[in-house]
Amino acid sequence: MFSFNILKKDKETKARIGILRTPHGIIHTPNIAIVATKGSIRGLSFDKANRFGAEIFMINTFHFFHNNRYEIVKKFGGLHKFLNINYPLMTDSGGFQIFSLGFGMEHGVGKVADIFPEESNIKNLPISKGRNLVKVYEEGVEFISPYNGRKIFLSPELSIKIQKALRADIIFAFDECTSPLSSYEYTKEAMQRTHRWATRCLDEFGKPENQVMFGIVQGGEYEDLRKESAKYINSLNFFGYGIGGSLGKSKKDIIKVLNWTIPLLDENKPRHLLGIGEVDDIFNSIEQGIDLFDCVIPTRWARHGAAFSYKGRLNLKSSKYLNDKRPIDPKCKCNICKKYSKAYISHLLKEKEIFGIILLTEHNIFWILNLFKEIRQAIKENKFLDLKKRILKYW
Ligand SMILES: [Zn+2]
Known part of the structure; x- marks a missing residue:
């Protein structure tokens, strides 16, 4: 039911085109998953987006977890039925919110989903600026809900259980997304924890027929950690790979990180760059061999009055x-x-x-x-x- 085939490789770069088959349709790669955070594209229907050529959508697990809404979706038989659509879907794991509600908030680096602060933000930043709503343990992560202050706990096993209830075609392993301001020592510790969580996710996932899972490479902006993480995640039985976490302190670092990581991943499997989607980043990442993206920029920019143009x-x-x-x-x-x-x-x-x-x-x-x-x-x-x-x- 699921397969990924590379149709052609570019002669001058590592760019490639491929076809990713899922039970709900095929995705021509390189491609971008249109983000529908809470189950809507904020101003556009799924059908219209599909008519424009959208072949896959990304929905955020955290937003169906903190309010237990996934239990309702489960009663419907999954997101496809809840949203009444028949297109390929992916869900993230909730790991991103470890960053956005944790160090992201404490360091004042962006807000939710700004993984990638501009250099100007970083330079003048006090190290501890705000509240950190997250505590990370070996067992999982304790969040203080930003919505009602209630304590909630998400473990790798629970993330996978929720993602199985949501029944997106492609799901992601639970990982810890670190901040660009995290130290080498902390980034290493978090990466090793992410690796242990990856095997726990695979155990919980089993071998369902209607879903596949992508593992996530971490390691921040550090060459030895990125390489270690790519090798380890590649050794596990994932259908594809996500490249997550801090991609450095400037836009140029992203190319370095991909250059270290991608050659160590099985070239016959799809590679997804999490949360990145500015035009220059898209070209630079595809050039390094990225197949899939997801990004809130098209809808977020619209809300701020900004338009893409040639x-x-x-x-x-x-x-x-x-x-x-x-x-x-x-x-x-x-x-x-x-x-x-x-x-x-x-x-x-x-x-x-x-x-x-x-x-x-x-x-x-x-x-x-x-x-x-x-x-x-x-x-x-x-x-x-x-x-x-x-x-x-x-x-
Ligand atoms: Zn137009």
Whole structure:
């Protein structure tokens, strides 16, 4: 029911195109899972996203765990039935929230889901800034719910039990995602714990027919740890690999981390880069051999009034667009760009009209999915580096 086949490798880089088959459909790689955190894409239906070319969606386990909502989903027979959709789904493990509610909050590094702080944020940062809502034990992780202050405990076994109840096609092993500000010693300790958790996850998972699991490589920005983690996770019986955790203190570090990690992973298995999705990162990661991404950027940017375009990121809240009769991106073939002006969308955003966010979400998701189509086509025609050069001129 599940398989992954590589169809073609780029001649100049480690980029490749492949087909990932799941019981709910196939995913052409490289591809991006559109994030539907709590079971919705925030402004767009799953069907519409699918018509734009979305082939897989990512839903966050933590948001169905802290409120015990997974028990209701279980009664439905899983997320596909609860959401009434028939597309491939993946769930993360909840491990990311160890970072976002833990060190992420304490160090003031981003918020939920900003794995990857900009350099400017890091430099002036006091080491302990806020509250840390997480305690990590060998057995699992204690969270203080950010929603109601209640203590909740998530172990590798419980994460897998919940993910089995949610029944996404692809699930992830429970890992500890460390902060870019974690020390070498702490990153090592957390990585070794993640390895022990990985075997506990596999034991709990068993061999279900309707799901496969990806293991997660940790090790932060440290070469020896990344290599040790890649070798160890590769030695276990996972269907694919996620590359998680801190990818360093600057965008350039991501390439180094992938360069250390990917050559040590079985090349016939899919590789997913967790939580990364800016345009330059997408090209640089595919160049290193990444097959799958998931990222909240297309929807989050829309809520903040920012649009993807072939001329780079546009901030449509800027007053200069109020007199601009042209579409967001003249090259984009989405219905929003066919129909509406920047002026109208800018006006809606300035007036905080929900419809403005909906229009921008539709454009951003269409645009990013189309970029992946172009990337796959370019790899097919051995023109990946040409496309990268052309697109990154503005990014
Ligand atoms: Zn568009």
